[in-house]
Amino acid sequence: MKSARFRSAAEGDVQQALAYYVAEASASVATQFIDELERTVRRLEAHPELGSLRFAFELDVPGLRTLRLEAFPYLVFYLVQGEALDIVRLLHTSRDVPPTLLGP
Numbered sequence: 001m002k003s004a005r006f007r008s009a010a011e012g013d014v015q016q017a018l019a020y021y022v023a024e025a026s027a028s029v030a031t032q033f034i035d036e037l038e039r040t041v042r043r044l045e046a047h048p049e050l051g052s053l054r055f056a057f058e059l060d061v062p063g064l065r066t067l068r069l070e071a072f073p074y075l076v077f078y079l080v081q082g083e084a085l086d087i088v089r090l091l092h093t094s095r096d097v098p099p100t101l102l103g104p
Contacts, residue, residue, distance in 0.1 A: 002045045004078075004085040013090040017074065036071045041087070043067075048080045059098055068093070077101065 006014070014037065021030040044050060044067060051065030055077065066075045073093040079086040091100055 002085040
């Protein structure tokens with residue numbers, strides 16, 4: 001089983017999503033979001049090959065995988081590095097992914 005770690009950009013993405021859900025929905029929805037994210041990360045730790053390699057090819061980032069949260073419109077972008085699962089970003093599905101991932 002892999003061990004997940006979030007990059008600072010991914011941590012910022014999570015905080016931004018939480019702030020949105022608290023402001024626009026409720027603390028309960030924000031908690032549901034975190035629960036869903038944690039379930040997804042646990043699934044990836046156990047089965048890192050689940051994610052799609054689509055963006056690895058589109059962006060020429062070898063090994064970059066994505067998996068969508070089931071109950072929320074977010075994609076988890078990650079790399080498998082040895083025994084670690086490197087969570088790169090957590091982006092809303094409406095975002096323009098290539099510029100967001102490749103930008104400064």
